[in-house]
Amino acid sequence: MNLRPVSDHIILKPMDKETVTASGIIIPDTVEKEKPEQAEVLAVGPGKMLENGQRQIMEVQVGQKVMFKKWAPDEVEIDKQKYLIIKSEDVIAIVE
Template sequence: MNIRPLGERVVIKKVEKENVTASGIVLPDTAKEESNLAEVVAISEELLNHKEIKVDLKVKDKVIYSKYAGSEVEMDGEKVIVIKYQDLLAVIG
């Protein structure tokens, strides 16, 4: 997949939650809450070269994003989300 976001945007891919609880109970897909944890796939050049915004983000970083932010797109059979940098809440790790 070759995607290059424009403006102050980032492309992320959702990281799916475990289907098994800590006690070993298997949860069906209908009982799962949608995760807002993702992995960074691409960062726009404009954002990386921005003089006023210090971007402390790299490809493959795990991030938490706003629940209803971004646009979901399917490319090469994979679903990704194109999101504004401001809608990223935290970097994990």
């Protein structure tokens, strides 16, 4: 099964969270709760239809890594792989 986002939706592949820092400090789950999430962009919709009949320009591209608020995504699982679906307005940064 393939997923193709519509409107201004973005399909993401979650990135593994670091549980230990480079210096060996263990990061407890409670610290991670308030931090934004990161994921890789797998697919981007064509953009939301605006009132003037044109499409909103999507700011992210396939392959980029993005940050978004923890509460934003809908989770889906296909063939034992977890995917996240968010709207473009929920992206807070592109990781470079």
